[in-house]
Amino acid sequence: MEKEDLRKAQIAKVESALYRGAEGYFKENGFTHIPSVPHIVDITGACENVDTLYSMDYHGNEAFLTQTGQTALEILLTNGVEKVCCMIHSFRAESEVDNRHLTEFPLIELEFTYDEKKDGFVLLLDHIEGTIKSMVKSALSEQGVLSELGVDIGRLKKIVEEPFVRISYDEAVKIAGKEWGDDLDAEAEHKVLQKFGQKPVFVMRYPEEIKFFNMKRNRKQPRIVDSADLLLPFSGEAVGSAVRESNYRLLIEKLKKSQMFKIMSKRGKDLKDFSFYLDAVKANPVPHAGGGIGLPRVTQFVLGVKDIRKATPYPMNREFFSK
Numbered sequence: 001m002e003k004e005d006l007r008k009a010q011i012a013k014v015e016s017a018l019y020r021g022a023e024g025y026f027k028e029n030g031f032t033h034i035p036s037v038p039h040i041v042d043i044t045g046a047c048e049n050v051d052t053l054y055s056m057d058y059h060g061n062e063a064f065l066t067q068t069g070q071t072a073l074e075i076l077l078t079n080g081v082e083k084v085c086c087m088i089h090s091f092r093a094e095s096e097v098d099n100r101h102l103t104e105f106p107l108i109e110l111e112f113t114y115d116e117k118k119d120g121f122v123l124l125l126d127h128i129e130g131t132i133k134s135m136v137k138s139a140l141s142e143q144g145v146l147s148e149l150g151v152d153i154g155r156l157k158k159i160v161e162e163p164f165v166r167i168s169y170d171e172a173v174k175i176a177g178k179e180w181g182d183d184l185d186a187e188a189e190h191k192v193l194q195k196f197g198q199k200p201v202f203v204m205r206y207p208e209e210i211k212f213f214n215m216k217r218n219r220k221q222p223r224i225v226d227s228a229d230l231l232l233p234f235s236g237e238a239v240g241s242a243v244r245e246s247n248y249r250l251l252i253e254k255l256k257k258s259q260m261f262k263i264m265s266k267r268g269k270d271l272k273d274f275s276f277y278l279d280a281v282k283a284n285p286v287p288h289a290g291g292g293i294g295l296p297r298v299t300q301f302v303l304g305v306k307d308i309r310k311a312t313p314y315p316m317n318r319e320f321f322s323k
Contacts, residue, residue, distance in 0.1 A: 009313075043269055047068050164199065244288050296312045
């Protein structure tokens with residue numbers, strides 16, 4: 001076997017172990033795995049950046065390759081399932097060919113309802129931290145492969161044992177030297193991770209205007225949403241998550257104000273195109289939260305490599321078919 005083919009096989013084993021770890025956490029905590037989340041979707045399958053949607057003709061209707069199964073999972077929550085999870089392939093029409101972007105990658109997602117007497121935001125962070133640690137523990141079962149790949153086993157053991165850092169967005173922009181309202185780019189993420197000794201860091205409660213429309217508006221500070229991104233050493237943002245807005249009136253208001261809706265309105269879309277999701281929330285507005293875990297970025301973190309293309313057997317990007 002050639003050296004590059006051997007490495008691909010080794011990475012595949014690590015990926016498999018990471019997925020088993022996530023699956024183990026979900027099973028242990030009562031999540032229902034949903035294997036039928038669609039990959040051909042309407043506009044509700046988009047994330048924040050609708051410019052990276054792959055569009056297609058689906059029997060005479062415009063459809064898209066999904067970027068997230070989030071809204072499909074949420075609809076099941078509004079119909080009585082309390083905890084759901086899935087792994088889909090997320091498709092992003094990224095033009096960049098660099099060490100951070102892929103056009104297709106596995107995305108592990110979870111959504112859950114919670115009792116309003118409890119803090120759904122804290123529960124969300126705990127579930128994500130628990131899932132990531134379970135993934136890393138599972139990867140450590142492949143110590144022979146990790147050693148062959150030159151991975152620092154001791155670094156991973158510390159990650160499992162120590163709590164993740166949790167800081168506010170306000171703290172993060174100060175550390176990074178950014179202005180309030182800026183998103184965190186790769187350089188900013190690196191500065192935050194450096195500040196905390198290359199430990200995983202949750203950055204919490206971003207400005208509403210730079211996040212997805214259905215993230216819950218903080219009731220005490222209406223300029224921010226109850227969201228959290230998890231930054232991991234080597235890979236940067238590996239998890240995006242939030243408590244979801246279950247107040248139908250606010251959800252409509254936030255959608256209409258969102259940059260996403262402004263862009264889609266110019267392309268002929270309106271509220272009817274979001275009705276599949278909006279109607280479900282209106283019919284059963286249960287408090288819920290969730291997030292998405294990019295498997296290649298977790299793999300990148302585990303392997304300790306700076307290039308995401310070195311963290312997946314099949315690094316899909318614009319150049320993939322030109323090899």
